[in-house]
Amino acid sequence: MTAAERVVWKFGGTSVGDPARLRAVAERLVAAHRQGRQVVAVLSAMGDATDDLARLAHDLAPHPHPREMDALLSVGEVVSCALAAIAVQALGERSVSLTAGQAGVHTDGAYGNARLHRIDADRVTAALDAGAVVLVTGYQGVSDTGDVTTLGRGGSDASAVALAAALGLSHCDIFTDVPGVFTADPRLVPAARRLDGLGHDEMVHLADAGAQVLQPRAVELAAAHGIDIHVRSAFTTEPGTWIRKDPSMFETSTVTGVAHRRRDPVYTVRGMTPATVSGALAARRAAVGAIIRDDGQVRFTVPGAEPADVVAAFAAVDADVTVRADLASVSVVCPAAGERGDITTRMLGALERAGIEVYLVTSTPGRVSGHVADGLVEHAARALHEAFGLDVPAVYADRPGAVVGSGRAA
Known part of the structure; x- marks a missing residue:
């Protein structure tokens, strides 16, 4: 086998949320293995297991020690991987589950939000060469002192990208409960459309603004190591959204999408x-x-x-x-948005026409964000999606300030 025949697939918590879904993931892994691929699967904890563990800890202490919290929260992924390995074995194929420590995932010692330092993938490679399907716990690593650390919310995405890089791959697949990246959260905005492709930078801005399909750090890792990410549904074989190196450095008026955070407090200190x-x-x-x-x-x-x-x-x-806790935020993501007054003007005008008061406006090079009352975030997202023409096919125009579609093929 060559490295080019290897794949790294990551499955989110919903994708492995119960025994039936775990079995379906195992069947997918076995099918790929029998097609001649060497398969590494990075798994999240089952369903809401991480939240359930956190609640147990906070029932016992208001401020649990960060080290013990990481030791506790890492258990969910261990369960997922062991069960998936058992399911693969039941289907007649070899498999092995590895904790992040066993897989050589090394981090710093920042409990709860550790940074990846390196991956020594020798054991993963040896297991693949021995003909096993390899299950690796996402979301976690081991510090230099041997303590278990976790990588923050969505950290399994970063685990998968880092493993793909360590194995010399050009891409990894992120399987989730949605069929790709959309111009907005389709649960809030029914008119949202799936994007065929977008650049790393665009995806980072969407994720930073609240799009939960990928962890921002994972996309940054992918950009740094030249890894393409394919976000796709865990429940179908259809292609999803490819996130690749930005195809062009030229200025564009393309608006990628609208993202939101249902809870985005504003704090005050004297x-x-x-x-x-x-x-x-x-x-x-x-x-x-x-x-x-x-x-x-x-x-x-x-x-x-x-x-x-x-x-x-x-x-x-x-x-x-x-804490002003009754606030949410909505963002318009567009290359050079922070340098374009027309994006901010159109955004504020759309919210004003919708009767939505904006409490705070901020901008970065790739997006403009507004804080609104949390009860109005759905209304705000729909209003902005419509105002920027994201529910219609992309239309390119050469006049200044022209609003175009929701993304570009990659």
Whole structure:
């Protein structure tokens, strides 16, 4: 076998959510193995197993020790992989389940949000060469001290991309409960369309803005190592969305899509500067999003962070923080969006016409975001999707400020 015949497939929690779905995944792995492929599958925990484990811990202690939380939360993926290996064996093929430590996944020691350092894939390679289907626990690794660490929400995506890179592959497949990446969350926006392809940068901006189909760090890893990602349904054999190196560096007026966060609080703290606010968050491996200093107070956002973790970060430096928890955010993703006033103008105009008040506006090079009342996020996403013409086929125009479709083939 050659490395080119190997595949790395990642299956999310919904895809392995019960014994029937685990068996279906095993059948898919066996079919690929019998076609002559060497198969590595990275699995998430079954269904809501990680959330259930976290709840058990918080029933016992309000602030469980991060080391023990990682030891606990890593169990879910171990269960998935062992069961999947058993299912593959029941179908008549060899298989082996490996924890991240056994698979050579090394990280730093930041519990709860560890960074990947390297993967020593010798054991994975040996198992493949011995004819086994290999199941590797996602979401986790081992620190230099031998402790189990976890990679943050969605970390199994990063595990799969890193393994693909370590094995010298050009792409990996991410199997999930949706058939690809859409112009918006189809559960909120029925008119959302599946994209055939988009660039790494576009996907990073969508994921950073709340699109949960991929972890942002996984896409950044893919871009750094030249890995294409194929996001596809775990329940069909249809092709999904390819995420590849951005095909062009030329300026474009293409709007990729609309993303949202159902919960995106704004925090306020007094007696601190923006620098000390950022430092308190950085100490907990969290990053500030927007930050505003006004009349002795600092308002800021921490996208993706749990409010309890943010409050704890400031309690550690003897600072009280108030939380405006009734806010969500919607974002329009477009190359160079932050440098284009027409994108912001159109976005704010659409929300105003929809009767939606915008509490805070922020922009980055690839997107413009607005905080709105959490009860209006669905209405806001639909209004923006329609305003930017994302529910119609792509139309290209050469006039300044022309709004075009939702993506480009890759």
